Amino acid sequence: MKLRVDFSALEAAVRRMGATPVAFSVHVATRPLDKIDAELAKGIELPDLEDVELSGGLLSYKGRQILLYIRSHDGKVQAALADGKKGNKFHVADCKTLQTMRSRGRFERYVVTNKLDGSFHIEGKDWKTGAQEEGEARLWVCQNCLKQLNYKGANYGGAYEQAKDFDIEEFFANYSSYFRYLPTRNAEDGESENYTDDWNEVSRKYKEARNLSCEACGVDLTAHKNLLHVHHVNGVKSDNKQSNLRALCLSCHREQPSHGHMFVSHKDTQTITRLRREQGLLKSGDWKKASSLCDPALQGVLDACSRARCPVPEVGLDIQNAKGLVVGTLELAWEAARVGVAISEEDRDAAKKAGWTVWESVGIINDTNRFCEKLQQCHPVRQR
């Protein structure tokens, strides 16, 4: 039997009492494989695009992040099998192409999947021989999708390169905060090989010598030891020289080179953000600092705002109600204008109730100039 408990109401109640919810990390990532996960890994053919849900402009199916593609390749099946670039593009966001198809009510047999390895089963009738062909193709990602999210600066001319080097696993890991269920790998998996036998002891001592604090951002994780990792700087897991080790919080760890595949839950990210705030580490002030502190799912918005010369937002601001009680968190907040971005629905609702204007990240990316104008029009309202 599977228990699925949503603690958000409980946490909101704790906040209303003026207390801070304690993160009892529920490891969504290590849950056993659901039937739906097994089906998604193989690919589910959907009769209707309307069955795909949206989360922060990304594609979602039953709480999981997915991508979608068209299996049927008809006349170009052989070309696509030989060179994936010549096949149909797969989609990772609610892009212009998909929006157009939906508005025209065009029917295609879309397959949704969360397979991470970049190979797609395609089929079709070869136009020369008339024979039915099928096989695995390495299809390319749709560039409109990357632009929609401003993924890795795709809106500044890099979309083709991004599509060429696109890594599905890295992409999904970047946006993990938007989804309730993470792919069935967790953060530690990527580093589970080649550790020395005494690694647990070495890493425990190392963390204690660093006062259970992150060496990059400084957050003290005494109360959340599981969110502090020990990272091998040169990537060699058996090299436990002190100079090769670094104690890093989960958020800083996922930003290390070649660590783009760590799936981190929104809850863990928010716990680190909350601790950083409580410990006075969240004074952003400049774009670089904001970028290092914010959830990677919001990097595209942050880049767009920085380009458009918006004021620098605060990262991880508490939302307070009329009585001054904390009711939620805004991932990005322009406090003077009372404008912000939140990832979870609970936070978005809490912010709106408290009188904030909440924007969707995709809305800002697609119309950054209008967003900036709005920010400037707002009379600065002094808070507190």
Ligand SMILES: [Zn+2]
């Ligand atoms: Zn697309």
Ligand SMILES: [Zn+2]
């Ligand atoms: Zn850190």
Ligand SMILES: [Zn+2]
């Ligand atoms: Zn590492």
